[in-house]
Amino acid sequence: MREPASAYQPARRTGARRAWGTVLRRSAARQDRQIVALAILTVAITALIVAWPEYVPLNSLVVPMLVGSLLLGPRELPWFVVFVLVALMVALAAEPVLEVRTVVAVAILFLLSFIILLTSFRRSRLGVAGALGESMLVDLRDRILGQGGIPDLPPGWYAESALRSAGGTPFAGDFVVAARPRTAERLEVVVVDVSGKGEQAGTRALLLSGACGGLLTALPPADFLKASNEYLLRQEWEEGFATAIHLSLDLVTGSYELRSAGHPPGVQLVAGSGRWSVLETEGPVLGLVEDAQFPAVTGVLRPGDALLLYTDGMVETPRRDIGLGIDRLLGQSERLLRGSFDGGAARLVDSLGSQNDDRALLLVHRR
Secondary structure, eight states: OOOHHHHHHHHHHHHHHHHHHHHHHHHHHHHHHHHHHHHHHHHHHHHHHHHHTTOOGGGHHHHHHHHHHSSSSSTTHHHHHHHHHHHHHHHTTTTTOOOHHHHHHHHHHHHHHHHHHHHHHHTTTTOOOOHHHHHHHHHHHHHHHTTTTOOOTTTEEEEEEEOOOOGOOOOSEEEEEEOOOOOSSEEEEEEEEESOHHHHHHHHHHHHHHHHHHHHHHHHHHHHHHHHHHHHHHHTTTTTTTTEEEEEETTTTTTEEEEEEEEEEEEEEEETTEEEEEOOOOOOTTTTTOOOOEEEEEEOTTTTTTEEEEGGTTBBTBBBOOOHHHHHHHHHHHHHHSSSOTTTHHHHHSSSTTTTOOOOEEEHHHH
């Protein structure tokens, strides 16, 4: 017999608290072991300096200080730096004569400790150690890229996305989110360009990609861009706008709906004629206008047809109008996708656009 909700909900919350408490205790125990190990290392190096000053220089104390800056949290690190400086004073007291070289070494150590303390104070805003903070950033980057993974498609369909960030950094303001609703044979994809570029737009892109991932299959296609626009308006960011293009594709019939929010138009290859055509779409930029409307452009992908969605970094440069960029995209698509569409998104992204701007492209092909 199934227990009532009132019985198992408190148990579930209690289990979550216990699991979280276990994680915190393990983290604290690991931090304590690291502090003890670093203290032992510092004492050992100090003893070596006192015993053999001609072989072990004072600068050897830089080693535990730098290792501590990587492993220790912002609360423990300042105290450990003070401990290392005390060890330095002990080693310095054992010096029979203070030479100029020794004074310079001590000055360098104090300068490094000052830099590490400044770094620790900046990390205190995040509350984690350096190595853990870097792993968190890597995880955030992987989550942005993971949102663009194309779900499994039925036979006869091929889809691929490609992303390149400005300057080759792992964070970008352009991203792709794709999903398949469980209740319908549809593919829902949105290509978004957040204001800014590179790591400057990476945090906003992460928040917006998470919101898009939740809204994409939870709402009807006609309401997705409206909800995304309301989400951005609520954030009240200084650069809180973004362009987007949303594709809702029926994987049975090939019919699609395309809606744009201030985004460059999609392009479609009609296999019967062998020509690429521009799908003109209209709609305001996300995050600027309340109660915005996003009219749809409809069409059908028949066997052999293909569809490209992209960001402005693919077609716009400071010296070239976006219209000329779209013409160049069509020409490169005819050349690079001739004969095989596999890997075509990556080939197009690598051959087009500006290296100083984020670039994203989605390719959908019906075989």
